Amino acid sequence: MAIFDTLTKKQAQTHPMDFVNHCLNFADDAVTLVKLIVPEQPTVEMHQADIVIQVKRNGEEVLVHFEFQTTDSYDPEMPLRMAGYIIRLVETHRLPVYSSVIYLRPDAGRRDGGVYVQNRAGHQILIEYKVFRLIEMDGQRVLDAKPMGLLPFTPLMKRPSGLDAEQWLRRCVQTADSVSVLNKPVYLGTLAVLGNLVYGSEVISRILSEETMQQRNIIEYWTAEARAVAHQQGLEQGMRERALEDILEALALRLQPDAASAFKPILERIEDSQRLRQLFRAALLAGSTEDFAQALAADR
DSSP: OHHHHHHHHHHHHHSHHHHHHHHSSOTTSOEEEEEEEOOOOSOTTSOOOSEEEEEEETTEEEEEEEEEESSOOBTTBHHHHHHHHHHHHHHHHOSOEEEEEEEOSTTSSTTOOSEEEEOOTTOOEEEEOEEEEGGGSBHHHHHHHOOTTTGGGGGGSBOOTTOOHHHHHHHHHHHHHHSOOSOHHHHHHHHHHHHTTTSOHHHHHHHHHHHOSOHHHHHHHHHHHHHHHHHHHHHHHHHHHHHHHHHHHHHHHHTOHHHHHHHHHHHHTOOOHHHHHHHHHHHHHOSSHHHHHHHHHTTO
């Protein structure tokens, strides 16, 4: 979603070294910020890299590249996308590149192995990158360290055992409210919007009201952003429903009506509209129900 892309990039641009220091194994090295880079991509067909940070690590200048993903990427798949980013960054800047992808949703990135491989004798390609799933990151460790760039993401991280989801959200809000930032309502509002990927709006609004000192301003910001989130989610739901209808129609026309009925329960459980669009193309190309079943099972 565009709103989550905007917020995550803004956090990384405002606090770039928080992401460098807490996501990469640079803890024992001398690392200083040189500059943020606005990547130049060669064609309009290619995605632009999210965040590229030029740092000096033990006297050597290197690039640190982060991609933020709300959901899985299917077209192209993430390994191919990351390979493209990395090669273009190396070609453009002639510097070592440390690339990572950060998945926001708890169910995203489970199949991303962090590697692009081409196995052809004499023409092998191997490109590796780091994969961070917020749900697997130690949220309490981040709260204890209080890196301002990462605190708004903590509701999406792994919570301590024995703490339920609402207790964890409350602790995240309390910690974020305790740090000194220039615009606290926007800062906590960012936490609330990102938290909407996991928590309901009513829970977030209630905890913000109970735990913060600037309830009115924060709730006003959160309410405005929540409307944008709801609008975007409504658009995506419409896209999902349309993609589902297109798949079922393609299966009925290309194969047989029974095929559409057989696959419908499985397809209805897929929430990712991008994945459904990919399956629509598979339905158009399928020569048999076995072909489509293989495409459906490919990334499950």
